[in-house]
Amino acid sequence: MLSVSDVSLSFGKRLLFKNVNIKFLSGNCYGLIGANGSGKSTFLKILSGEQEVDSGSISISSGMRLAVLAQNRDAYNEHSVIHAVIRGYPRLYEIMQEREILYSKPRMTDDEGIRVAELEGDFARIGGYESESEAATLLSGLGISDDMLQKQMSKLDEDVKVRVLVAQALFGNPDILLLDEPTNHLDIESIGWLEDFLLKMRSIVIVVSHDRHFLNRVCSHIADIDFGKISVYYGNYSFWQQASQLIAVQQKDRRKRAEARAEELRRFIQRFAANASKSKQATSRMRELDKLDLESLPRSSRRFPYCSFNPERKLGKTVLELKGLSKRLDSQALFSSWNLSAQAGDKIGFVGSNNLAKTASMDIIAGELGLDEGKFTWGATAKFDYFPKDNSRFFSSDLSLSDWLRQYSAEQDEAYIRGFLGRMLFTQDESLKRVSVLSGGERVRCLLAKMMLSGANVLILDNPTSHLDLESITSLNNGLIDFDGTIIFASHDQQFINTIANRIIEFTPSGVIDRRMTFEEYLQSKDVADLRNEMYGDRHERLRV
Ligand SMILES: Nc1ncnc2c1ncn2[C@@H]1O[C@H](COP(=O)(O)OP(=O)(O)OP(=O)(O)O)[C@@H](O)[C@H]1O
Ligand SMILES: [Mg+2]
Numbered sequence: 001m002l003s004v005s006d007v008s009l010s011f012g013k014r015l016l017f018k019n020v021n022i023k024f025l026s027g028n029c030y031g032l033i034g035a036n037g038s039g040k041s042t043f044l045k046i047l048s049g050e051q052e053v054d055s056g057s058i059s060i061s062s063g064m065r066l067a068v069l070a071q072n073r074d075a076y077n078e079h080s081v082i083h084a085v086i087r088g089y090p091r092l093y094e095i096m097q098e099r100e101i102l103y104s105k106p107r108m109t110d111d112e113g114i115r116v117a118e119l120e121g122d123f124a125r126i127g128g129y130e131s132e133s134e135a136a137t138l139l140s141g142l143g144i145s146d147d148m149l150q151k152q153m154s155k156l157d158e159d160v161k162v163r164v165l166v167a168q169a170l171f172g173n174p175d176i177l178l179l180d181e182p183t184n185h186l187d188i189e190s191i192g193w194l195e196d197f198l199l200k201m202r203s204i205v206i207v208v209s210h211d212r213h214f215l216n217r218v219c220s221h222i223a224d225i226d227f228g229k230i231s232v233y234y235g236n237y238s239f240w241q242q243a244s245q246l247i248a249v250q251q252k253d254r255r256k257r258a259e260a261r262a263e264e265l266r267r268f269i270q271r272f273a274a275n276a277s278k279s280k281q282a283t284s285r286m287r288e289l290d291k292l293d294l295e296s297l298p299r300s301s302r303r304f305p306y307c308s309f310n311p312e313r314k315l316g317k318t319v320l321e322l323k324g325l326s327k328r329l330d331s332q333a334l335f336s337s338w339n340l341s342a343q344a345g346d347k348i349g350f351v352g353s354n355n356l357a358k359t360a361s362m363d364i365i366a367g368e369l370g371l372d373e374g375k376f377t378w379g380a381t382a383k384f385d386y387f388p389k390d391n392s393r394f395f396s397s398d399l400s401l402s403d404w405l406r407q408y409s410a411e412q413d414e415a416y417i418r419g420f421l422g423r424m425l426f427t428q429d430e431s432l433k434r435v436s437v438l439s440g441g442e443r444v445r446c447l448l449a450k451m452m453l454s455g456a457n458v459l460i461l462d463n464p465t466s467h468l469d470l471e472s473i474t475s476l477n478n479g480l481i482d483f484d485g486t487i488i489f490a491s492h493d494q495q496f497i498n499t500i501a502n503r504i505i506e507f508t509p510s511g512v513i514d515r516r517m518t519f520e521e522y523l524q525s526k527d528v529a530d531l532r533n534e535m536y537g538d539r540h541e542r543l544r545v
Contacts, residue, residue, distance in 0.1 A: 001025055002064075002176055002204055007046065007056035009039075011437070013429050016042060018228040020056070026175070029198055029205040031215040031237060034225030035301040036441025036469045040208045043225065044068070044178045047206070060176065065089075067174035069182055070165045077154035081144065081164050084153050085135040089172035092131060095123050127172065138167040141193040142186070158390060159185045159355065166190075170197060179207040181440065183214050184466050187353065188544060210469055212237055226300055248300070258292055265289045304471045305445060306423040307479030312455030315344035316381040319458060319486045320365065324374035327360050334360050337374070338512050340505075342486060349501030349519060350490040353544045357507040358490040359389055362462050365488070382486075385456035387447055387464050395435045395443055402431040408450045420449045440467035448476065457485035465493045490545075494519070497545050506543070508535040519545070 002024040009017045016039035024030060032040050045051035047058060048068050060066065067088055070076070076084040087093045102108060102116050123129070136146060142163040153161060162185035169177060183191050195217045198205055206223070209215055215222070215237035222233045222240035233240045265285045272278035319342045326336040334357040342348065350358040363369035365376055366386040378384070397404070402417050409417060421431045424445040438446065444467050451459060459480070465473050473493065480487060480500045491497055497504075497519045504522045506513040513531055515522055522528055523543065532543070 001061045002047065002066075003059050004047070005057050005059070007053050007058070009042070009046065009051075009053045012433075015228050017046075017053075017230070020230050022223070022230060022232060024176075024204045024206065026204050027202050028220045029201075029207065029218050030221045030223045030232070031219035032206055032208045032223045032225065032230075033210075033215070033237070033240075034469075035303070036445065036467070036472060037439045038225045038301045040225060041071075041180050041439060043230070044180050044206065044208065047176075048178055064175035065091075065172075066176040066178065067169050067171075068177075069169040069179045071180060073158060073161050073165065074154075076165075076168075077152070079153055080150050081139065081153060081156070082132060082135055082149040084164055085139065085168045085171050086131055088168035088170075089126070089131075089174075092123075092126055092128055092172060095119050095126075095128060096131075099123065131172070135167065135171055138170055139164065141197065142167055142190045157356070162186070163190060166194065173201070174203060176204045177201070177206070179205070181208055181210070181467070183209055183211050210467070226302065251300075262289060262292050265292075302469075302471055303425055305425045305448075305475045307448060307452065307475045308423075309452055309459060309479055309483045309485070310455065311457035311483075311485045312383065313381060313457060315457045315485055316379050317344055318342075318379045319344055319346070319382050320376065320378055322365075322374065322376045325361075325364070325371055325376060326373040327357075327364065327369075327371055329356055329360065335507060335512060340512075340514065342488070344486060345484070346503050347480075347487040347501050348489070348503045348505055349497045349545075350488070350505050350507070351497065351519070351522075351543065351545050352506040352508060354507040354509075355490070359462055362386065362460050362488065362490070363388070366460055382458050383454075383456050384458035384460055385451045385454040387451060387459070387461040389462040391443055391447055394447065395438060397435060399435055400432050401426055401435060401438075401446065404435045404446065405449055405453070409453050411453075420453050423452070424449045441469055441472065444468055445472065459483065459485065459487045459489070461487070461489040461491075463491055464489070465491050465496060492545055494545050506532075508532065510535045510537075 004020055004022045007017055007020045032043065034040050042051055046053055048066060049058070076087065079087065083093075086096065099116065099119050102112055102119075105112070108116065127134070136149060139149070140146070144160065144163055144167075153164065156164070166179075166182050166186070169179060182194060186194065191214060195214060198207070198218045205218075207218065217236075219236045220234075222235065222237060224231050224233065224240065224244065233243055235243075265288055268285050269282050269289070272282045275282070320340070321342075322338055322340040325338040327334045334354065350361070352358075360369060364371050366384065366388075368386075368388070399407075401421055402414065405417050405421060406412055418428070418431055426433075426442075426445070435446065444464060448464070464476060468476065473496070477496055477499060480489075487500065489500070501519055503514070503516045504519055513528065513535065515525070515528060517525065
């Protein structure tokens with residue numbers, strides 16, 4: 001059992017948790033949900049001991065081993081893939097190392113001989129002899145083949161690294177497993193495999209995710225962070241949604257009624273405070289107002305940001321021309337001899353399973369990556385802003401949110417900057433926060449604020465939805481539908497592609513398919529289906545976003 005007793009934590013004025021009490025039990029899988037910035041990642045860090053609390057305590061039944069999905073993707077760069085996975089079980093890895101040292105000696109002393117025997121016993125008991133084959137099985141489930149096992153981690157693509165780290169967390173059947181957004185960098189097949197794996201586990205699993213489908217498949221319980229509390233519901237995500245909607249409506253009504261009453265009282269007091277004949281009534285109303293204490297009525301952390309992108313100038317007809325563009329990664333061609341003419345009003349969705357091609361092409365047109373052959377030209381009126389997939393380089397500084405955003409603004413006025421932060425749900429106090437402590441979703445909201453004030457008429461977005469909560473995804477989705485410039489984007493969210501794109505580009509192994517139609521039309525088109533068959537040859541590739 002993993003129990004949380006009376007845990008409270010605040011960062012400055014921001015209260016994340018107040019007197020949280022929960023017992024997590026073996027055999028259950030808890031989906032930890034809540035708005036961006038509500039404290040999900042922080043809560044997992046509290047459970048693993050990485051984050052201290054202001055008060056309260058965490059206790060774990062004796063002998064239980066806890067494993068965590070590593071958040072620092074570079075932490076194991078020095079290791080081979082197979083060793084990185086085995087390191088997920090530190091005790092086993094230590095024994096392995098010590099054994100190897102002893103065995104490599106030309107002669108062992110008596111003491112060393114005894115030590116080896118001890119180690120062998122421990123090694124067998126915790127499944128050491130099967131460890132390499134277990135690690136390889138986990139990796140293969142996540143799409144990493146045996147020929148990659150000895151490769152050094154630093155040489156891997158980000159998405160592959162994440163899969164190795166997922167295997168590391170699962171390795172050795174931990175008693176408690178903490179996973180923070182494990183599906184973010186996984187393809188659909190690996191997600192399916194992970195779902196099956198988690199369903200078979202008998203451990204305590206606590207998983208943070210914004211992916212409704214995933215939560216519905218794996219969770220036996222939902223732990224919802226809101227109002228500074230964590231409420232545990234029995235059942236999966238859909239069940240939680242139904243139960244919580246009812247409660248939310250009741251709470252909102254209560255708050256609304258209280259606010260309306262407060263307003264009425266305030267008006268009365270203002271009008272009659274100076275009026276001697278009504279002073280008694282005014283005083284009693286003041287007392288009632290004090291008692292109402294709106295602050296103690298909780299306010300939900302689920303809010304909708306406001307996304308609206310306004311181009312500084314209108315686009316001329318031609319926005320971007322690509323001529324014979326080619327790019328290879330290692331020896332594999334991502335695309336070759338690619339021609340494209342993007343026009344004003346095009347909203348181009350990149351689709352297909354080749355994510356590297358999508359990212360590389362965006363990096364190239366944004367001027368952040370060189371190309372192998374061909375050339376590209378931006379139209380004279382085009383001004384783009386780029387939202388890259390990996391945004392960590394933007395947030396390594398120690399600047400406050402408002403100083404950070406000011407770097408990207410011609411208008412330096414504080415109120416102007418705060419206005420944009422406010423639209424993205426960062427309040428007065430929060431704009432003083434350092435960007436280095438932002439949560440995943442908060443970082444995305446900051447980059448969207450930067451994009452909104454850029455005045456760009458071309459938006460390039462590589463997976464902007466992957467860390468966002470549902471409220472923010474909806475706002476961004478609407479903002480991009482309303483935007484009247486050109487958009488070039490990729491997203492794993494099918495709804496997003498369906499509603500925004502009016503032109504689809506699919507990267508296939510033998511070239512690019514480019515059609516002016518919506519994604520739904522693309523999926524239904526006979527002409528596209530024939531062309532896909534031809535381009536994928538024998539590999540019957542299902543279309544992915
Ligand atoms: N060391 C810190 N100092 C101040 N504030 C912090 C610190 N660490 C985290 N925060 C703030 O605490 C809040 C919770 O952060 P956390 O990363 O736990 O959110 P989250 O629920 O995981 O969000 P997301 O869904 O975006 O990943 C955020 O507003 C974050 O900026
Ligand atoms: Mg988080």
